[in-house]
Amino acid sequence: MAEPLLEVKKLKINFRTEDGIAQVINDINLHVNKEEVIAIVGESGCGKSVTVRSMLGLLSTLPAQFINGDISFEDESLVGLSEKEWQKIRGKKISMIFQDPMTSLNPVFTIGEQLIDVYMLQGKSSSINLPSKKKKELRNKGRERAIEILKKMRIPDPESILDRYPVELSGGMRQRILIALALIHTPQLLLADEPGTALDVSVQDQILQELKRLVAEENVSMVFITHNLGVARMISDRIYVMYAGEVVETAESEELFKDPKHPYTKGLLSSIPKLNGEMGDGIDGRIPDFVDPPQGCRFYDRCPVRMEKCASMRPELIDVKSNHKVACHLFE
Amino acid sequence: MKEVIIIESIAKNEKVVEKQNVSEWRKSWRRMRRSPLSMVGLIIVTFVILMAIFAPVVAPYPDDVSGAIHFDRMLEPPSSEHLLGTDEVGRDILSRVLYGARISLMLGFIVLGLSTLIGLPLGLIAGFWGGRINTIIMRIADIFLSVPSLVLAFAVAALFQPTLTTIMIALSFSWWPWVTRLVQGEVLSIKGEQFVQASIGIGASKWRIAFKEILPNCISPIIVKSTLDMGFIILMGASLGFLGLGAEPPTPEWGTMIAEGRAYLPEAWWAATFPGLAILFAVIGFNLLGDGLRDVFDVQMDE
Amino acid sequence: MSEKILEVNGLKTYFPIYKGILKRKVGEVKAVDDISLTVKEGETVAVVGESGSGKTTLAKTVMKFIEQTDGEVFFEGTNIKDINGSKLKELRKDMQMVHQDPSSSLNPRKRIRQILLEPLIIHKIGTPKEREERVRELINIVELPEEFLERYPHSLSGGQKQRIGIARALALEPKFILLDEPTSALDVSVQARIIKLLKKLQKEFNLTYFFITHDLSLVRNIADRVLVMYLGTVMEQGDVETLYSNPQHPYTQSLFSSIPVVEEKEREMLPIKIPLKGEIPSPSNVPTGCKFRTRCPFAEDKCKERPHLEQKENGIYASCHFTKEIQQKTEIILSESVKSINV
Numbered sequence: 009m010a011e012p013l014l015e016v017k018k019l020k021i022n023f024r025t026e027d028g029i030a031q032v033i034n035d036i037n038l039h040v041n042k043e044e045v046i047a048i049v050g051e052s053g054c055g056k057s058v059t060v061r062s063m064l065g066l067l068s069t070l071p072a073q074f075i076n077g078d079i080s081f082e083d084e085s086l087v088g089l090s091e092k093e094w095q096k097i098r099g100k101k102i103s104m105i106f107q108d109p110m111t112s113l114n115p116v117f118t119i120g121e122q123l124i125d126v127y128m129l130q131g132k133s134s135s136i137n138l139p140s141k142k143k144k145e146l147r148n149k150g151r152e153r154a155i156e157i158l159k160k161m162r163i164p165d166p167e168s169i170l171d172r173y174p175v176e177l178s179g180g181m182r183q184r185i186l187i188a189l190a191l192i193h194t195p196q197l198l199l200a201d202e203p204g205t206a207l208d209v210s211v212q213d214q215i216l217q218e219l220k221r222l223v224a225e226e227n228v229s230m231v232f233i234t235h236n237l238g239v240a241r242m243i244s245d246r247i248y249v250m251y252a253g254e255v256v257e258t259a260e261s262e263e264l265f266k267d268p269k270h271p272y273t274k275g276l277l278s279s280i281p282k283l284n285g286e287m288g289d290g291i292d293g294r295i296p297d298f299v300d301p302p303q304g305c306r307f308y309d310r311c312p313v314r315m316e317k318c319a320s321m322r323p324e325l326i327d328v329k330s331n332h333k334v335a336c337h338l339f340e
Numbered sequence: 341m342k343e344v345i346i347i348e349s350i351a352k353n354e355k356v357v358e359k360q361n362v363s364e365w366r367k368s369w370r371r372m373r374r375s376p377l378s379m380v381g382l383i384i385v386t387f388v389i390l391m392a393i394f395a396p397v398v399a400p401y402p403d404d405v406s407g408a409i410h411f412d413r414m415l416e417p418p419s420s421e422h423l424l425g426t427d428e429v430g431r432d433i434l435s436r437v438l439y440g441a442r443i444s445l446m447l448g449f450i451v452l453g454l455s456t457l458i459g460l461p462l463g464l465i466a467g468f469w470g471g472r473i474n475t476i477i478m479r480i481a482d483i484f485l486s487v488p489s490l491v492l493a494f495a496v497a498a499l500f501q502p503t504l505t506t507i508m509i510a511l512s513f514s515w516w517p518w519v520t521r522l523v524q525g526e527v528l529s530i531k532g533e534q535f536v537q538a539s540i541g542i543g544a545s546k547w548r549i550a551f552k553e554i555l556p557n558c559i560s561p562i563i564v565k566s567t568l569d570m571g572f573i574i575l576m577g578a579s580l581g582f583l584g585l586g587a588e589p590p591t592p593e594w595g596t597m598i599a600e601g602r603a604y605l606p607e608a609w610w611a612a613t614f615p616g617l618a619i620l621f622a623v624i625g626f627n628l629l630g631d632g633l634r635d636v637f638d639v640q641m642d643e
Numbered sequence: 644m645s646e647k648i649l650e651v652n653g654l655k656t657y658f659p660i661y662k663g664i665l666k667r668k669v670g671e672v673k674a675v676d677d678i679s680l681t682v683k684e685g686e687t688v689a690v691v692g693e694s695g696s697g698k699t700t701l702a703k704t705v706m707k708f709i710e711q712t713d714g715e716v717f718f719e720g721t722n723i724k725d726i727n728g729s730k731l732k733e734l735r736k737d738m739q740m741v742h743q744d745p746s747s748s749l750n751p752r753k754r755i756r757q758i759l760l761e762p763l764i765i766h767k768i769g770t771p772k773e774r775e776e777r778v779r780e781l782i783n784i785v786e787l788p789e790e791f792l793e794r795y796p797h798s799l800s801g802g803q804k805q806r807i808g809i810a811r812a813l814a815l816e817p818k819f820i821l822l823d824e825p826t827s828a829l830d831v832s833v834q835a836r837i838i839k840l841l842k843k844l845q846k847e848f849n850l851t852y853f854f855i856t857h858d859l860s861l862v863r864n865i866a867d868r869v870l871v872m873y874l875g876t877v878m879e880q881g882d883v884e885t886l887y888s889n890p891q892h893p894y895t896q897s898l899f900s901s902i903p904v905v906e907e908k909e910r911e912m913l914p915i916k917i918p919l920k921g922e923i924p925s926p927s928n929v930p931t932g933c934k935f936r937t938r939c940p941f942a943e944d945k946c947k948e949r950p951h952l953e954q955k956e957n958g959i960y961a962s963c964h965f966t967k968e969i970q971q972k973t974e975i976i977l978s979e980s981v982k983s984i985n986v
Contacts, residue, residue: 026367051830178922208693208857210919213901235830238903265905279835281860283887283902283909290835294800534748537708538811542762543735556752 012039013229014063014102014197019077021058021067023298029073030298032058034253034306036077037325040197045223045230047244047261049237051276053295055253056233060199063231064104065094081197099126103190104199108206109182113174119185120170123157124150127192157188160225161218180211187219191226198223198230205234216243237280241265246331249273252295252306255325259332269334271311305337313338368636378632384625392441404431405439407590415608425610427601433610436592437618443593444622447508447577448570454512455519456562462516463523464558468531468550478524481517489514489576497585504587507580511573522565526558560637568630571623578619594619647717648819648851649682649705654714656697656704660927672926674700676875677714684818687845687852689866689883691859691898695926697875702823702855706740707731718819736766739812743824745804749796755782755807756792762814781810785840802833809840819851827856838865859902863887871895874926874934877952881959891961893917893969894935915973933963941969 021033033055040046048056061067063079065086079086081102089097098104106112114122127150128143151170158166161184174182183203190198203219204212220243223230234240240247240261247264249257249272257270268274278288293310302308305318315337323335372378396402400423404410410430418425424433466477489511496510530536531554539549580586581595589596594615601611656675659668674697682688692698703709705716707723716723718738726734742748749758759778763769769777782789785806796804805825812820822841826834842865844850854866862869863883870880871894879892890896897917904910919938924930930937932947939946945964952960963969 026370051832180922208923209859209903210693210897210901211922213903214919216903236903238905241905242903276832277905279832280905281835281838281858281864282906283860283863283899283904283912284906285863285884285887287838287864288835289839290837291832292836294802294833534742534744535750538740538742538748538808539750539761540708541706541735541740542765542811542815543732544761544765548765553750557750 011042013042013044013082014231015039015078015080016059016063017078017080019059019062019079020075021062022073022075024071024073025299028299031301032072032253032298033062034301036250036253036255038248038255038258040229040231042196043224043227043229044246045220045232045244046246046248047240048231048233048248048250049235049240049276050250051235051295053252054250056250057201059250060104060201060231060233063197063199064098064102065089065091099129099190099195100193101195102197102199103193103195105186105190105201105203107201107203109179109186109203110206112186113182115174117173118170119172119174119177120151120154123154123170123185123189123192126189127153153192154188157192158184160222161188179207180215183207183211183215184218187215187222191222191228194226195228198228200230200232202234205236212239219243237265237277249276252301253298254306254335256307256336257332257334258325259329263329263332267332269328269332269339270307270336271313271338272307275310275312305335371636372632375632375635377628378635381625381628381630381632384621385629388441388622388625389445391438392445395438395442399432399435399438401432401435402439404435405590405592415604415611417608418610424614425608427597427611428604428608431590433597433614436597437594437614439592440594440597440615440618441622443504443587443591444574444577444619447504447511448573450508451511451515451573451577452566452569454508455515456566458512459516459519460523460558460562463520464527464550464555466520467524467527468546468554474524477520481520484514484517485521487514490579493576493580493585497580502585502588504591504593507577507586511576515569515573518569519562519565522561523558526561527554530554530557564630564634564637567626567633571626571630574622574626575619646684647681648684648719649680649853650715650717651678651680651705652715652717654678654701654704654716655712656700656709657712670927673697673875673929674926675704675711676929678872678875678877679714680870680877680880682819682851682853684851685845685849686867687854687865689854689856689862689869690872691856691862691869692872693857693898693923695874695923696872697926698855698857698872699823700875701872702740702821702853705853706738706821707734732766736815737817738819738821739815739817740821740823741805741808741812741825744828745801745808746796746828748808749804751796753795754792755794755796755799758796758807759792759811759814762811766815768815777814781814784813784844785810800833801829802837805829805837806840809837809844813844813848816848817850819853821853821855823855824857826861827858834861841865859898860904871898874924874929876934877960877962878935879959879961879963880952885957886959887912889957889959890914891955891957891959891966891970892935892963893939893941895961896969896973915976917973935963941965941972 016036016038019033019036023030023032036059048059050056058067067074074087081097124147128146154170155166158169163169163181163184177185187203200219204215207215216239232240232243244261247259247261248255249270251272257264257268257273264273268277275288275291279290281287291310296302296306296309302319303322304320305311305323308314308318311318318337321337323337325333325335326339328334328339372382391398399405408431413426413430415428416422416426422432422434424437427433462477466474492514493507493510496506500506536549536553539553577586578593578595581593582599584599587593587596589600597615598612601608601615604611654675655673655677657671657673660670660672661667662669678701680688690698690701700709704711711724718734721734723734756778759781760774763774763777768774778792779789782792787803787806791799791803796807799807826837829837838861841852845852854862856862866883868881869883869886871878871892873894878894879886879890890899896914897919900914900916902913904913917940920940921938924937932949936942936946943965950962950964952962954960955966
């Protein structure tokens, strides 16, 4: 169980912007174990999407600049792979569900064509060079797999869905199709970028339940990024809380909600409107400038319990309990 | 006492504003400078405009712009005396090309100005009021668009005296629908923005919303389009001149000059080539600048 | 008993659907379909609904941005259908709106000062000097520094922009403010700040809020009364505290059960999960009878008749024939699940 599948070590990524160099990801460590679901939680601008995209090699071009660190998958480094090598990993070993179910499907192909096409991109060599007979065989297999995965997602009448075009489907159904697309090769790791946030709560809830079940059934590990702590709690085993390009706290999900330590996590939790009518006052201020970030703790300006040394010294992630790490000087 | 404080704080604010505005301009300028092609465009356009303004000072033989005839130096090749050579009646081509810039630019500015004058209000009205008014205005615009500009210019030239003025009016008539279309499209998309609704909610009148809220947001696309169109209109003006429908000789219009020099092309290549190069130069300049401006404005909208 | 500030009776807003070259009317979208409500001075009434529920259309009709098809809207006793021109302008002073998307609701070409001056200029309030003072006062009210007056909207964060939106709405000293999902585009930590500000302003200026949102948890924290909308009609309405402790309508129950909550206390409040069938029907083709019956797990033949809002035992109004029976059924399911855990 405790065997790491993917490990990110000391990751640092900059972005070149008009105003200068923005230090978007600052020294991040995280890992995903086999068959584990982790959630990366943070508000807009915290760098969660950038982190996840780097795990799929989608940040190799400017304006993003990889500064240092390592990302390893099954003990092999993913840093510096060529585009060709990435193609062997993407979709097969690591795949991703994107956020927007409206634009992530090609409107001119049917659902079936898109699922089968992705299926046929398997193996080492591309299927374009195969003899036509074998190609047909593969196509049939792809169709079978597509129907299988749609059935597993409990989509009624999967055969008829295959012949439909994306515009004919509702947002919720399209989001399900995107999940099916990501899982068609049964990858070892699934990266999910806030799926369902564009949808209504009841639909979102159904989809997340299905995703959770499916990931467990297929023994897939998952990195789930979201801004919604409630969603993170529901879906994940372990949570990383990010703020301004850094991990500020990480713990097992239940533990994090029972005993949050970092002032940011606490502020975030209290900001959420509760069903019993309790709601905190939020966190004053805004995220710091990434071009000229604070020397010490990046949360310094907004922190209600800041100390003198927080202004100048950057806090490191330290253990406060087993499986519970916090980056805050209060706990040293 | 209180007033002093207010004045002080206003003064302080002004400084902040200044700083912010400067950095805004500087950012745009930096963005512009980063693209070498648009800088080339900017340099060319500035050069052409300067030449047009200072033609009387720069031109070595200002008298040759009129109908002067010098039988003693007909069709002389480029030399130190006549840098671009002379034409079939011995006039200095450099001087005529320089004055030609005045005519082309004037033509461009007037045509664009007239088209914007007609097209912008119509587009604003069509897009903002919508409904039947929109249908009527846009169908009229379509009718004008269905007649090619050159054909319309021919027709006007056939009906009236083919002078520079009539040509400018003819071109404006065929150009305003483009402005109307652009503005109407912009207005439609801006109309959907919430700040327009917010303005209704405050109680603003329709005219106020159209001119104070929507119009300022249409300006940058109009500037970009006008810059890009400028090159095209210069080209059209020259084409009409070449066909003998524009400025009458001896006006040093580039198209007319090419037409005159064309007959002597085998023995005196310079007579037609230099006005031709001038057209090429100006058109490329405006197009590059237009592209550059588009990038600058696009990024600003993204922020 | 405080005074009614807004009264809506049998309001209907339909959008015609045209088809073909001749633009024949082939049907209509009943975005708001027979809604009645009242808002009293000083209270906050929330309208909750998913996308397509017609909550935004309701808001726009109340604000007279869209013409109503039928029914009446009274604002302080005047029927807004009858007024136009200068009287409408007068009315707009008293009813203001805060928009959903703060980055689209401020004109990008104007400085914050111009944006805040605009309502004062339009209504010819005060001398230029007085206006300037009022603008400064406004920016202080929403807790922003005065130098923001010189800035353009793009240099502000989402929360700051929304504060400007609120300041603009307050400029004319309205009595009633319609808040159209004012925090849905913001992060939760910022949302909490804005909600705090809105609550403070309500007390300070005795404002009446009409709050449109899709977030049930947020409603609990700001509203006194709530209406739950589905496909243009009200499914359930009543006092927030009672409704949240015991929702009657199966639609409301299913909405509650899907909320991803963070605290143990909240988990205990959730009703048992009610699995809905299918997805929200197209608004142009709404089921007859009870609009929810195509997705309701408890639907029976009787649901083909349209239910009306009726007061239930706990004082909540729900539009459902079977609230009692459903209550019993869910209790049985609940006790069974408890049993199965114990076994």
